[in-house]
Amino acid sequence: MxxxxxxxxxxxxxxxxxxxxxxxxxxxxxxxxxxxxxxxxxxxxxxxxxxxxxxxxxxxxxxxxxxxxxxxxxxxxxxxxxxxxxxxxxxIGAVKDIVVKTLPARVVEMNRLNHDVMELRLKLPAIERLQFLAGQYIDILLRDGRRRSFSLANPPHRDETLELHVRHVPGGSFTTQVFETMKPKALVRIEGPLGTFFLREDSDRPILMMAGGTGFAPLQGMLEHVFAQAIDRPIHLYWGTRSREDLYRDEQVRAWCAEHTQLRYTPVLSEALDDTTWEGERGWVHETLLRDYPDLSAHDVYMSGPPPMIAAARPLFLAHGLPETQLFFDSFEFAEDAVE
Structure with missing residues (x-):
């Protein structure tokens, strides 16, 4: 029926x-x-x-x-x-013509970014390329039928390999495999691109980006796309983590700020009580953003990270004048059979 x-x-x-x-x-x-x-x-x-x-x-x-x-x-x-x-x-017209593919991919590089984040770089077959929008994600298809979702951290123009930021989830079977047994040359199957979290280029409003943990990954892809396309919009990136070590691409972001005057950067640590040398912001990242921008009505907001961050920020951002049509988010759901 x-x-x-x-x-x-x-x-x-x-x-x-x-x-x-x-x-x-x-x-x-x-x-x-x-x-x-x-x-x-x-x-x-x-x-x-x-x-x-x-x-x-x-x-x-x-x-x-x-x-x-x-x-x-x-x-x-x-x-x-x-x-x-x-x-x-x-x-969303921009994703309409993009083909979702199921493809084999080979792990060609593994880089520890900090104590619990691994950068995976995947290479597709020589005759294949994945067309995607900055900020979308792919699923890794496991042999038992489950799948794990990871945002693409590379922009569309840098697609020789697909870059993923994998956080080790305690008890997570796939992420434990990545950190303990996976080696370069391993083969995986992927499906993608997926999702509607991507940069809306038809707007001229200034952009606020907010990441929690590895929620930085899709925002990295968006930022590199902005720089490559010479999109001239003010951008302020907020990155919330527990400790300084969790800001695994901090130096890279600061280098971007030195090169691109349109970008501002505010890292926020939620558990920095013992870090007496930290002179930056402390507390919850969404509260820091709202102190800086109490009226969000003239901005586009992109946020990605763990569900509690999204759940806390979304109603507050709307209450501070942000129209729902100007809020774009990607919730990193860590369900056992969904996203790690």
Whole structure:
């Protein structure tokens, strides 16, 4: 059985089967709706349910609060149509023509960036290249059917290898393999590019970027893309970590600031109580950003990092004047069968 879904404001119509989510049906038919983790954890795919009914199974998705649901919002990566639907969600034209591929890749380089972050560089077959937008991610497909999602840290123009920043998650089977047994020349299978977290180049507003931990990876790709394309917009990067060691590309960012006057940089440490030599910001990164920019209405904000950071920052940023259409985020969901 299938139902008709009308996407507003575009007016596009599509068919959704009763065994697929609204998002899966949209992607299958070439409609680029926003999404991130695809497991209900990040909230990137949230939109408005204008008419009709959807079902989420036995549990409401984590990123959909009772208040959201009462306000008529839905998470389309987890929503299954029970009737014909009218939904309101922005379509993203930039990803429409990019082909998602499943490809083999070889690990050609492994670099320890600090105590718990490894840089992996993957090489595709000689006849293949991955077309992607700065900020998107790929899935590594494991042999048991599970997948692990990692943002592409390299920009599209630097695609000879794909750069991933892998944080060692305690108890994580794949990340433990990366840190303990994986060697260069190892073969993996990937699927991508995925996601709708990418730089919107049709805006001229100044940009605020906020990273938590390895959430720096997609922002690195965006920044390198900005520099390569000579995009002349003011950018202020905030990077929140626990300790100074976790700022694994701090010197690189400072070098960019010296070379590109449009870029400002504020690192923020949340657990620097014993670091008496640290003269920078301390506390929560989103609170530091709001002290500097109490009115966000004239900015585009890009944030990526762990779900608690996204969950804390999103409502506060909106309360400080940021329109939802100017907020773009990637929640690094660490679920066992999703993202590490």
């Amino acid at each position: 299938s139902f008709t879904v009308t996407i507003l404001p575009s007016g596009h119509q599509m068919e959704v089967e009763d065994d697929e989510s609204v998002l899966d049906a949209a992607l299958r038919q070439g409609y680029a709706l926003p999404y991130g983790c695809r497991n209900g954890g990040c909230g990137s795919c949230m939109g408005k349910l204008i008419t009709g009914e959807v079902d989420y199974g036995p549990m409401r998705p984590r990123a959909l609060s009772e208040e959201d649901e009462a306000a008529g919002k839905a998470l389309f990566c987890q929503a299954y149509a029970m009737t014909d639907l009218e939904i309101e969600v922005p379509e």
